[in-house]
Amino acid sequence: MFEDLIKEMNRLNGQSVSVPIETDEKGYIDKQCPAEDCEFIFKVHEEDWTNIFKDEAVWCPLCRHEAPADQWFTIEQVEHVKTEALAIVKGKIDNAIRSDAQKFNQRQTRNSFISMSMTVKGGINRTFAIPAKAAELMRLEIQCEKCHARFAVIGSAYFCPACGHNSVTQTFADSLRKIKAKKDSIEIVRNALTESMSKDEAELTCRSLLETCISDGVVAFQKYCEGMYARFGTAPFNAFQRLEQGNNIWFEALQKGYSDWLTNDELVELKILFQKRHILAHNEGIVDSQYITKSGDISYKEGQRIVVSEKNIDALISSLEKLGSGIKAACDNA
Numbered sequence: 001m002f003e004d005l006i007k008e009m010n011r012l013n014g015q016s017v018s019v020p021i022e023t024d025e026k027g028y029i030d031k032q033c034p035a036e037d038c039e040f041i042f043k044v045h046e047e048d049w050t051n052i053f054k055d056e057a058v059w060c061p062l063c064r065h066e067a068p069a070d071q072w073f074t075i076e077q078v079e080h081v082k083t084e085a086l087a088i089v090k091g092k093i094d095n096a097i098r099s100d101a102q103k104f105n106q107r108q109t110r111n112s113f114i115s116m117s118m119t120v121k122g123g124i125n126r127t128f129a130i131p132a133k134a135a136e137l138m139r140l141e142i143q144c145e146k147c148h149a150r151f152a153v154i155g156s157a158y159f160c161p162a163c164g165h166n167s168v169t170q171t172f173a174d175s176l177r178k179i180k181a182k183k184d185s186i187e188i189v190r191n192a193l194t195e196s197m198s199k200d201e202a203e204l205t206c207r208s209l210l211e212t213c214i215s216d217g218v219v220a221f222q223k224y225c226e227g228m229y230a231r232f233g234t235a236p237f238n239a240f241q242r243l244e245q246g247n248n249i250w251f252e253a254l255q256k257g258y259s260d261w262l263t264n265d266e267l268v269e270l271k272i273l274f275q276k277r278h279i280l281a282h283n284e285g286i287v288d289s290q291y292i293t294k295s296g297d298i299s300y301k302e303g304q305r306i307v308v309s310e311k312n313i314d315a316l317i318s319s320l321e322k323l324g325s326g327i328k329a330a331c332d333n334a
């Protein structure tokens with residue numbers, strides 16, 4: 001009497017249940033790094049996942065862990081698939097039992113001495129899977145400059161998941177964003193520290209935070225230039241820490257220099273800021289004659305300590321951004 005059930009069980013044996021995964025409104029699907037100490041969640045564009053990504057290897061945008069393409073389901077998707085697979089198998093079995101019961105009941109005649117009937121509770125069960133829902137949209141959408149795969153993350157990303165390429169421009173933009181965030185949070189830090197420590201200590205900490213923004217910016221720019229220059233060769237050690245030397249190197253490679261991308265005023269200020277970084281790193285911020293000659297900054301006398309203002313940081317970020325995009329455009333055309 002359980003023919004349909006037996007048939008269904010035979011059908012289910014070794015069968016796979018496929019559960020669709022939805023894309024978000026922008027056509028991205030969720031992925032998650034399988035490395036246990038990372039588990040970074042990101043999104044990849046579905047078209048690119050099919051056309052650009054390779055089965056053999058996918059890279060984590062954050063930690064560059066490498067694993068075959070079938071290992072990047074999110075924990076949430078895996079849980080959903082398990083629940084759905086179970087629901088479908090259960091549904092199919094229930095439906096088979098229901099159909100067996102129906103046949104059994106039909107076979108009973110009214111005149112029998114004892115009448116038996118079988119009831120299976122509940123309606124017909126669904127035998128299709130509900131797709132795994134996409135997580136909400138991610139803010140930062142990136143397209144790899146090398147393989148053109150599109151992906152999206154929250155926070156920051158350093159590597160393309162489709163080809164593992166470390167994007168120099170992406171890292172640079174990211175560093176500048178971080179410096180901005182640091183500068184913008186100084187007021188909050190000052191207030192918090194004034195409450196918990198003394199006003200003096202709060203002031204000291206905030207000043208040093210602001211000063212680190214300058215060296216962060218210079219280092220980020222140096223790394224960016226080194227990365228972008230790689231296609232032309234290797235620049236001398238620390239060359240891009242020095243504005244003039246860096247400018248000459250670019251001029252030779254691109255026939256364009258910093259004055260093509262910055263106004264004279266911006267260039268003058270940037271020169272001062274690069275010298276401020278130098279004096280902070282090598283002379284604890286105390287002005288010497290070399291500083292005055294090299295920066296052209298006559299607002300200080302020898303022996304004074306330089307001051308870094310929030311305006312300085314704004315100017316630094318703005319100029320570095322302009323130089324960055326100028327260099328990129330020129331390199332792309334070279």
Ligand SMILES: [Zn+2]
Pocket residue numbers: 033034035038039040060061062063064065
């Ligand atoms: Zn990772």
Ligand SMILES: [Zn+2]
Pocket residue numbers: 144145146147148149160161162163164165
């Ligand atoms: Zn790529």
